[in-house]
Amino acid sequence: MIQSSTKLHTSELDVDLSDTHVFPGPALLGVLDTHMTLDPSLPGKQHGHLVIPYADSKGLNHLRLPVCSIRGTNPGPTITLIGGVHGDEHEGALTLHRLAQELTPAAVHGCLLIVPALNNGGIATGERALPMTGEDLDLCFPGTLHGTLGERLAREVFERLIQPAELVLDLRSGGHRLQFAASAAVRSVGVRNCSGDPASEAAMIAFGAPNSVRLPASAGRGCLQAAVEAAGKAYVQSELGGGGGCTRQALEVARVGCQNVLRYMGVLKEEVQLRASRMLEVRDNSFFLHAPVAGLLEPFAQPGNEIWLGDTLACLVNLEQVAGEPHRIAVPRNGVLLALHHGGPVRAGELIGILADEVQR
Secondary structure, X not given: OOOOOOOOOHHHOEEEOOOOOOOOHHHOOOHHHOEEOXXXXXXXXXXXXXXXXXXXXXXXXXXXXXXXXXXXXXXXEEEEEEEOOOOOOOHHHHHHHHHHHHOXXXXXXXXEEEEOOOOHHHHHHOOOOEOOOOEOHHHOEOOOOOOOHHHHHHXXXXXXXXXXXXXXXXXXXXXXXXXXXXXXXXXXXXXXXXXXXHHHHHHHHHHOOOEEEEEEOOOOOEOHHHHHHHOOOEEEEEEOOEOOOOOHHHHHHHHHHHHHHHHHOOOOOOOOOOOOOEEEEOOOHHHEEEOOOOEEEEEOOOOOOEEOOOOEEEXXXXXXXOOOOOEEEEOOOOEEEEEXXXXXXXXXXXXXXXXXXXXXX
């Protein structure tokens, strides 16, 4: 007697396709051999890589960007989640790696495209830029087919993983140099009479970070946010701590925030976890403070604090002049300290602080 086999539903699939669809070695020489080892159009969960061949002084190599696709059997939007645009920003990478492990196709309505660490090589080496070329990936979008490695990576991510999405959630932090008060942000100030994109702002508020921030609109092409919004997609950016590490508190804000955005967008059929969020606005370049001289930073406030005109924000100390007075940096306006230099040596002209005004929604 022939026994019937058990039918496996595609929504139950959780497969690792990292090493499938690999072309023979001699063929991986040019940009046309770029490929993904997974197919986001298929239902189920797939773990794989976006593979980009390149050559350097050591010979032929592959840049292998980890990607997870989770497509449920129920209809819904496509959302792309990206972390680790810079290699010194760890919070997003850890949050999205866990999210890719925990979410199941049965829970997803629509499709999730998850890139835990866009600059995976930079995170591995502790470098902010792409280590193979020294490029800032946030200046490479929307990328080109026959450009630098960073531009090629940006182009493939943009065409394959961003263009299909209705919303892009970009998890960032202050990196080695800055420490942010935990925030979700849109870059809308100065666009459409400061109203920005309503879909982006609604998703930012749903994220539910302790601070919801309207940042100035990007000055031009090159950055991920400008490319995403030029393509007509909603965009939300987080700034979750910094200092080159991460805290349990920042990871929890990121975890709940991601889930809240997915709930708001209808990808997860659960209620948004309502959390109090202070609305802040950074209106123009005068809210960004730069060091007038070099020195060792002595902070007098911390991110998230209310600050007052004339108070001391920080001092810059020249240790070569023991008798010299520290250079005092006064607070230029009443407001909230959104971000502050993490500490240590500061170069003249370096960004050391970002101020914000508290506003009504």
